[in-house]
Amino acid sequence: MDKRTSTFERVESDVRSYSRSFPRLFDRAQGASIYDHNGKGYTDFLSGCSSLNYGHNDPDLKQALIEYVSGDGIAHGLDMFTDAKEQFLAAFERVILRPREMDYRVQFTGPTGANAVEAALKLARKVTGRQNVIAFTNGFHGVTLGALAATGNGKHRGGAATPLTGVSRAAFDGYFGENVDTADMLDQQLSDPSSGIDAPAAIIVETVQGEGGLNAASPEWLRRIEAIARKHGALFIIDDIQAGCGRTGGFFSFDGMGLSPDIITMAKSLSGMGLPLAVTLLRPEHDIWSPAEHNGTFRGNNHAFVTARAALEKFWADDEFAKQIAGNAAYLKQRLERIAGEAGLSLRGRGMMMGINMGSGEAAAAVCKSCFQNGLIIETSGSHDEIVKVLAPLNIPRDEFAAGLDTLEAAVATEMRHTRIAAE
Amino acid sequence: MDKRTSTFERVESDVRSYSRSFPRLFDRAQGASIYDHNGKGYTDFLSGCSSLNYGHNDPDLKQALIEYVSGDGIAHGLDMFTDAKEQFLAAFERVILRPREMDYRVQFTGPTGANAVEAALKLARKVTGRQNVIAFTNGFHGVTLGALAATGNGKHRGGAATPLTGVSRAAFDGYFGENVDTADMLDQQLSDPSSGIDAPAAIIVETVQGEGGLNAASPEWLRRIEAIARKHGALFIIDDIQAGCGRTGGFFSFDGMGLSPDIITMAKSLSGMGLPLAVTLLRPEHDIWSPAEHNGTFRGNNHAFVTARAALEKFWADDEFAKQIAGNAAYLKQRLERIAGEAGLSLRGRGMMMGINMGSGEAAAAVCKSCFQNGLIIETSGSHDEIVKVLAPLNIPRDEFAAGLDTLEAAVATEMRHTRIAAE
Amino acid sequence: MDKRTSTFERVESDVRSYSRSFPRLFDRAQGASIYDHNGKGYTDFLSGCSSLNYGHNDPDLKQALIEYVSGDGIAHGLDMFTDAKEQFLAAFERVILRPREMDYRVQFTGPTGANAVEAALKLARKVTGRQNVIAFTNGFHGVTLGALAATGNGKHRGGAATPLTGVSRAAFDGYFGENVDTADMLDQQLSDPSSGIDAPAAIIVETVQGEGGLNAASPEWLRRIEAIARKHGALFIIDDIQAGCGRTGGFFSFDGMGLSPDIITMAKSLSGMGLPLAVTLLRPEHDIWSPAEHNGTFRGNNHAFVTARAALEKFWADDEFAKQIAGNAAYLKQRLERIAGEAGLSLRGRGMMMGINMGSGEAAAAVCKSCFQNGLIIETSGSHDEIVKVLAPLNIPRDEFAAGLDTLEAAVATEMRHTRIAAE
């Protein structure tokens, strides 16, 4: 450890985590590359856990921000009307909502995904007058107390050090294997007045569970869940914080699936540049908040409005970017199938949100460590951290993508060789 | 309403609030002034609810940010080691902690004050193995479910639409009048094994209740509360989110009071420029988090690290700024005493966080409305929104400060005249 | 309504329920018969919901009680040592525990089943330091707040009018059909650190769900649940309040199944004569209560100790009574199979705790109503009250049993005929 990184040891809490996997001091990043202070570059297959879907410091977003700051644009605006917010809202309406014939209002919550989830759950309880919420096995919705109750991860739940309440757990698509229809199970329980599952205010679901192991729900299952929510008087909430903003192909992870969630939460890549921004989208008929009933100091992060608007207009005004994602996703799938196939492993996920199930957290960690030594930043996911998860920028140039995947391929092969040797 | 503001009506949730008091489209801000898109300037006595203590777009902070962005500095870094974070931590240690002989670690939580409070409460429960928390009447600690349980405000609590648990309420300093010692009351209850108040994990307190009505606790009372926490095995948490960063005079609102909180939460003006940033300071012996046990996507907001470091170095490296605050605070107090005295009203608060108790929410609203019509942005606080609260930039030039206070003085005088006429 | 029953309309709460099904004023009861104040007798297939397993006013129990009262035996003894309590404990040890090589301590809780369950859940949480409890679909454990959280019935849960916490719901044996192994499902969820089901303090189960529809768990499934509890560090609690005391054949409903619950709750027929009495049996190594930590004024109901002791000695000192139950149960099964078979209906339950699934609550209610008109008291059970439940005294003479079942048979036949006609 050098003098610089010793600062962290001395002054930062032990709660830090990613810095343990990638113990370098980074100072600069562009596109799919991130550089340490010795100038060494790394390909970034982590992308801020899907917060940097357009890569680091996209030149157009960066330019828009610099101009805004240079012109004394408002940085912090509470929830006042600002030019930057109006432009973001207008672009969001024009580029995202109208083409999809979606009628939603935008609530700017505190700029974290967890805060957007907290707002969603509070609103669902207000609207329905009910208090129970259905969340799924392996779901991840944040670590503030209301969102944490919906999160499945035991380490995070344990951090509360007090019981988490108000959530009943249901099994995600495929949780009990291919032959068990978990949607039917949920419907049965909600239809049974003595099941012990109280009538829910909401069902909250990720279409692909980013932290939970890249479990991708089928469109059919998601439609069933929405129908079950409607049947039982619950709001249907899609938490699109990690899977949205193009990560699985469309702007929403459920584009084209025929779903009409009552509430959608977004954050991570929404600002386009990794700046804190979170929104809760809600149908107008559910917009029964009283003014400031859910508030937060940084709900008017205008820098993020500027880059978010620029990102919407650059990437989502036409189909080009979606086609690029589709191309990259197809390439990713082909490469991962080969890597996994050779090793007898299985794939997980969908779109540009795929990974390899290494079978154990130890094996996955070894792969990631080997990758890092070879200039690739990549992380794990899943109940046992057993999934090596590729979260490359969506617009990563093909050659960089290929090189990164080559590194991954080699690391997996090495790990499988070690495993075989150990087994013999 | 013009075409631009109609966007908000159409697309933004009705939860918005400040835009109702100040229905203009703002686009630019500098120092103590904020401008609408017609070019009309307003003096800002709201300062992002104390998030803009150094005014809007301080030129040095702005310059640092532009340079950082221009050089492709990392924007989003999860909790990896970055140059910007290291510089912030080193500056915080050098400028803030060491001169005060304070030994704390910095936890970067999700970048909202509520998130910092959630982390604080979770940690206190982990450390003590207890689940109850003592919070005070009229306290405000955020609106996510864990923090909201500690918040006193009924409107915000009602937003949860489900019971809030894990917090027992105690009376703040002076809540029951000057002759009732609320610290003694708390000690009696915690000393009585049958009081029904469970042994607490923590006592969380604001030194000045920013949202609760500018109630300022005396140093003696705060020392009593800290001693009571120690006596009963609880951690002592100061929520310095609104009162900290110079608002009451020193960097911490409790500087010089002889207090040693176990945990300190900070946010709002910490980044110096209104960018989202929040930290939980904790003593090393309590740093028992496992890696990522409390996490969040935007806990590495590097733009905020850059401006926060610049703010620390510009304003807190020597005593000059504190002296400027003291001067402005003295001037504010003198002016408010005159305004209040003439009208037979009382003052509230401390330092640059003072206000006038107008006696009713209606009167306070009328004063704020009149101020806005005359180019001054100012808001209310308190159980009944009855306090007109002056939160000017700490470094506001004296002439602008005076002009703003002139506007306030005239508005109060007008309101009192109306009240007298109505009473006659 | 006559003058006597009008008293109830005027002075008793509308919460009363059974009196709505059987609107007569009853005054006397003996064996399997209960008489209204006009002297009309009814055969009792309800038996106080299994609280009168030995019939009404068994002559030996009655005589023992009269002698005790006549001799100024202590009626109310708090939890002091009394002769009656000692004799009960000694008999329980000698007649019940020792022959089964069971090593348990007896906790006298408040004399209701719910109170015994509350004590069981509290103790499990104390012993394990965990707070979550696993309870099953359609389970019934009482309606005080702690027990109610474990109860599945929606009407009772709704009565709380506040969220019920601390319990996760699992699916009972067969809940999702014969092909779904619900024990495997529970094991999978408890083994998955991200399932969102917190590590449990206890798993609480009824071997036959008396209120939930006479669902009988298989011995294999129960052994699996016990093994899962052990594997995951949870206590295994059998709630034997309704199914115990001979109702399914043995004194415990799980006799001979190879189970070793950590905690057993008993009430209902324990006193033998319907007097309030409840106990929580616990293994010595878990007996970590401090004195009076769970208390209650009527935990020393000595009249009940007297009759309970007499019942133990009369019915359980040798095998005769168990043989009688087995004979009656075989007869019941044969009769119900014929009744159900002719009507194309299915049976539920086990031992002397069996019933017919009428397919709907309406049909079941019609059957019960018809029975009552013909002198038979019988009630329903199940999520939709669709099960007609036979809870005759275990020692009912064969001719009375036969006559009652004749009445039931006729009522079912009539109802099925009506249903067919309506369908045509």
Place this chain on the structure above:
Amino acid sequence: MDKRTSTFERVESDVRSYSRSFPRLFDRAQGASIYDHNGKGYTDFLSGCSSLNYGHNDPDLKQALIEYVSGDGIAHGLDMFTDAKEQFLAAFERVILRPREMDYRVQFTGPTGANAVEAALKLARKVTGRQNVIAFTNGFHGVTLGALAATGNGKHRGGAATPLTGVSRAAFDGYFGENVDTADMLDQQLSDPSSGIDAPAAIIVETVQGEGGLNAASPEWLRRIEAIARKHGALFIIDDIQAGCGRTGGFFSFDGMGLSPDIITMAKSLSGMGLPLAVTLLRPEHDIWSPAEHNGTFRGNNHAFVTARAALEKFWADDEFAKQIAGNAAYLKQRLERIAGEAGLSLRGRGMMMGINMGSGEAAAAVCKSCFQNGLIIETSGSHDEIVKVLAPLNIPRDEFAAGLDTLEAAVATEMRHTRIAAE
């Protein structure tokens, strides 16, 4: 320990408590006397914690019960209409309600005080749609989870081993000394929308806190609390379980105080003979229970109905018994004043529910131990078990009462002498 008491050591849970203070095997009791199995008699100043207000085995009650049992009267009736229940209800209406012009309905809950409290709190939440309940410092309302949340005692609360929710704590009359008006404090907090005390469904109070230290609220304070409940839309609940049934003079502890509680809970001495019985009295307009929404197997304890009816008719049909209580209470007060006065101690309580504050639990325990050695059963109360509590039968003959008080007087004098010697 002899053979008989060793049964308890071996088979009964360590949770037992009173048997530790009075380690004898008791077998018979009559009036104010209780006898061990060696024939030694003890005067009972504990009276089953106020469950035996008419003494042990009152001859008329006993006779009524024997006749009832002998005639095969129904013992267990669920909540069916029975002759015994009708007679009790009619007597309760005639003897208790009508003379007081009280219009209440009687809900028979499970036969424990805690169960009556659970029903009361559930109903208050149902009626108001609110979830918070105000309970007082040192209050005792039972140990099932819903009631326990309202109980102040830390040992009992700790027994839950999980957080207790839904209750805010207020200070009882005089809790903060004579000069602090705790009713004003509560009113201020409920009137302040930011106090952090949510609008309550109910305020539950004991007029004299039996377990909490014989703290007697003044009629004025109780009227203030009732008015505060009305003002803030909460139901006013008096828990009269320990203080009712004549213990403080009238049938209700609040007779003649001008109070009109919405709900009253009763248990303990209601059956007159110590048999388990509990009721929740509620105003007809609040009787919104659905059938069986709150139920319980033993809510039809007909033996208790028989003795309860007999007790009402014997003791409450005219004024004689109330006069007898008044006479005994005056005598008790005079004696205790002398005992306490000589020792420089203070009195607590009201009516036949008075005690001496010994200043410490050790001193109080020593007094009780000495009394027991001299044939007097008496126990302690209070936060630190520092109050020696006299709960003699209300109709104790004067000579027995005097003898018991002589024993107490001697024990106090001895203890004070020891204390003085130790201090010197």
